[in-house]
Amino acid sequence: MLEDRDYMRQPEFDEPRWRPRLRLRWSWTLALIVAYTVVLLAELVMARRFPQNNFFNDYLALSKAGMEKGFVWQLVTYQFMHAGWLHLLLNSWAIYVFGRELEQLLGARRFLALMFSSGILGGVFQVLTAMIWPALFDGPVVGASACAFGLVAAFALMFPERELTMLIYFIIPVRMRAKTLFIGLAVLAVMGIIFPWDNVANAAHLGGMAMGWLFVKKIMKHPALLGVADESQFTPSGPMLEKTALLEEKSDELIESEVDSILDKISAHGIHSLTARERAMLETARKKMARR
Numbered sequence: 001m002l003e004d005r006d007y008m009r010q011p012e013f014d015e016p017r018w019r020p021r022l023r024l025r026w027s028w029t030l031a032l033i034v035a036y037t038v039v040l041l042a043e044l045v046m047a048r049r050f051p052q053n054n055f056f057n058d059y060l061a062l063s064k065a066g067m068e069k070g071f072v073w074q075l076v077t078y079q080f081m082h083a084g085w086l087h088l089l090l091n092s093w094a095i096y097v098f099g100r101e102l103e104q105l106l107g108a109r110r111f112l113a114l115m116f117s118s119g120i121l122g123g124v125f126q127v128l129t130a131m132i133w134p135a136l137f138d139g140p141v142v143g144a145s146a147c148a149f150g151l152v153a154a155f156a157l158m159f160p161e162r163e164l165t166m167l168i169y170f171i172i173p174v175r176m177r178a179k180t181l182f183i184g185l186a187v188l189a190v191m192g193i194i195f196p197w198d199n200v201a202n203a204a205h206l207g208g209m210a211m212g213w214l215f216v217k218k219i220m221k222h223p224a225l226l227g228v229a230d231e232s233q234f235t236p237s238g239p240m241l242e243k244t245a246l247l248e249e250k251s252d253e254l255i256e257s258e259v260d261s262i263l264d265k266i267s268a269h270g271i272h273s274l275t276a277r278e279r280a281m282l283e284t285a286r287k288k289m290a291r292r
Contacts, residue, residue, distance in 0.1 A: 028108050029099040032115065033092045036144060039080045040088050056081065061140035062123050064130040079119040081142035094148040098155045105158070118150020118211040125207030129193060141201045146208030149185065153212025156182035158266060185209065220263060259285045 043056055057063075059071060062078035082088040095115075103111040123146065130137040155162075160179035167173055176184075186209055192202030262278045274282075 027100065027103055028112055029096060029103050032099075032144075033096060036080055036082060036088055036092060040082050040085070043081060057140045061142045062126065063140045064127055064134065064138055066140075067127050075120045075123040076116065078123060078140075078142050079116070079144050079147055082144070083142055087143055091144045091148050095144065095151060098148070098151040102151060102155060102158075114150060114154055114212065114215050115147045117215070118153075118208040119144065119147040121211040122146025122149070122201075122204035122207035125210070126201050126204040129203035136196050137203065139199075141204060143201070143204075145201060146204040146211075149189075149205045149208035150212035150215070152178075152185060153182055153209040154216050155212075157213065157216040182209070216266075220266070 046053060046056060059066070060074065060077040061081055062074045066074045082091065099111070099115070102114070106114065123141070126137070126141050126146075130139075156178040160177065162178045163175055164178055164181060165173050165175050166181065186206065189202045189206040189209065192198075192200055193206065196202070258281055262274065262282060265273060265278070
């Protein structure tokens with residue numbers, strides 16, 4: 001569904017030495033996609049060998065009935081299930097496109113927190129919608145769509161001007177900015193809730209996007225979540241190394257106050273809008289936190 005043809009070529013920052021290395025390697029993004037695939041294979045095998053067994057739908061898929069019975073684990077397990085190979089392909093592609101860069105910027109723990117919290121809040125939105133309109137939305141829900149939509153929202157807020165290419169039906173290319181994609185998907189999700197026309201869990205999509213927005217706008221501003229990347233991927237050199245050394249001498253209070261304004265700038269204009277000094281300040285703050 002989504003393809004970013006310039007993804008590997010556009011620099012993330014003004015200076016090439018600050019660019020994260022985007023290469024295909026083992027990561028949590030790929031690990032989750034593999035997990036989704038394994039679970040779908042298990043679903044298909046179970047359906048073929050035990051066609052009368054509804055274990056997956058009754059206990060692992062998300063449903064209003066399951067939540068009423070106290071099956072709260074469904075808010076997590078439904079994220080690993082899919083309705084078929086096409087459903088898995090669409091979600092996995094979106095997660096790979098947006099997740100690989102976000103994982104490098106946020107780090108593994110924050111990336112996983114964003115993924116699972118988006119899925120959980122999306123599930124909550126879906127269940128609440130089913131409680132309000134049971135005749136329209138009372139059915140089992142599966143898929144990592146809420147997680148994918150949370151990544152789209154977070155990516156669009158951090159890189160609002162990044163140009164993406166969306167392939168409609170995997171054929172027709174449509175170029176748009178990340179912020180435009182975010183707004184368009186949010187509108188489609190709301191319209192899908194008001195005027196339901198298919199079996200798409202639009203409320204889960206909306207909840208996932210809401211979590212992505214909250215993560216960037218609110219959660220990332222917490223000092224404990226400042227690890228924007230692994231040290232090996234954002235190691236300054238030359239003039240930037242001298243700037244970082246000078247910033248190391250500043251007090252923790254001064255650094256914290258400046259970091260708050262930098263995070264506000266990221267939320268408002270995206271990470272690409274940072275100056276060299278602001279990027280050095282984030283790196284300095286991250287190193288100070290790592291030593292605590």
